[in-house]
Amino acid sequence: MDYSPRMSRIKESATFKYSALAKKPGVIDLTIGRTNFDTPRAIKDAAKKALDEGKVNYTPTKGIPELREKIAEKLRDANNIQSLDKENVLVSAGAKQLIFEAVLALVGEGDTVALPDPSWVSYESIVEFAGGKTAWLPTHPERGFIPEETFLSALENSKPKLVLLNTPNNPTGAVYPPKVIKQVVDICERKDAWLLSDEIYEEIIYEGEHFSAGSIYDKCITVNGYSKNCSMTGWRLGYAASKNREVIEKMNAIQEQSVSCATSFVQYAGIAAYTKEARKETTAMREELRKRRDHLSRRLSELDAVYVKPAGAFYVFPSFGDTDELKLADKLINAGVATIPGSPFGSKGKGCLRLSYGAASIEQIDEAIERMKKSIP
């Protein structure tokens, strides 16, 4: 067929593929990249009000000023990214769209993008679609996938135009300590590389401290959104911000010629995410996720796997050593447990499975472990 050569560089998302397989009746689904909570009431009410008030037209490409102002304030107060105002913020249809725009704006044919191994499946495809190539920075299961010497020396030895960081991390649940982020920033600074800090799981942290690279590095683009912490994956709302206003304008130029703007009434709803009522609900969600994480981590010790109890997000990424995890994931589907095999996340994901507890009850977790115990020798 006569498609553009770039189409050969975009891969089917492994997470979407395995999530589709999980739809068989009776299968316990541990593939899901979201939680099973409803969006907080205050956000839903704000969307309805905006619709009733006729907020149905195009908005400014960058997003409505009221929301961008709230975001800038949040980034200054909670993330210590100072001297930002609404002009440094771009709102779009989800964090993924903004990552796409940032990569398209910065990465040209043959440019290198450095990223942790393993990493969220979409990064590699987006980079390759843009014509770039990836330099993988290894992390290890026995160290809880926190970047350490091998990661830093691989970064030192690469020539990245852009470095992608994601903390709390998908697929590993790792929360990168401030010291590690400062080491990465230090290398980026010396190499004059851009840094994209994907903080979409920021508010889902059980231990440790979230540190935003953007607070100490001007060539950083901070990406965040509402999908995970406010259970809004279907609403499609996210934002990017940088002290470097020019890069935001470049991304905005891509947005202007593609999606135009995020959905109007969804942007008004986003403002309500910062209300006390909505925050109360998201705190309750996090506490429920913590219980599931504790339970799953405890029960995983009954399997022959290497893992560190994750400090954030809603994933555990146990390693089953030399096992072919693609075959293991297939075997587990037949045994009634759907998981995502680790290798699509990078070579360090070989032998690993990503288990999501975002949408699994304690009872489902128990049943999944019983089924896994029968299938894993």
Ligand SMILES: Cc1ncc(COP(=O)(O)O)c(C=O)c1O
């Ligand atoms: C690490 C990471 N970044 C970004 C996204 C995309 O978020 P959004 O729904 O805001 O596009 C996801 C979704 O799974 C993710 O896991």
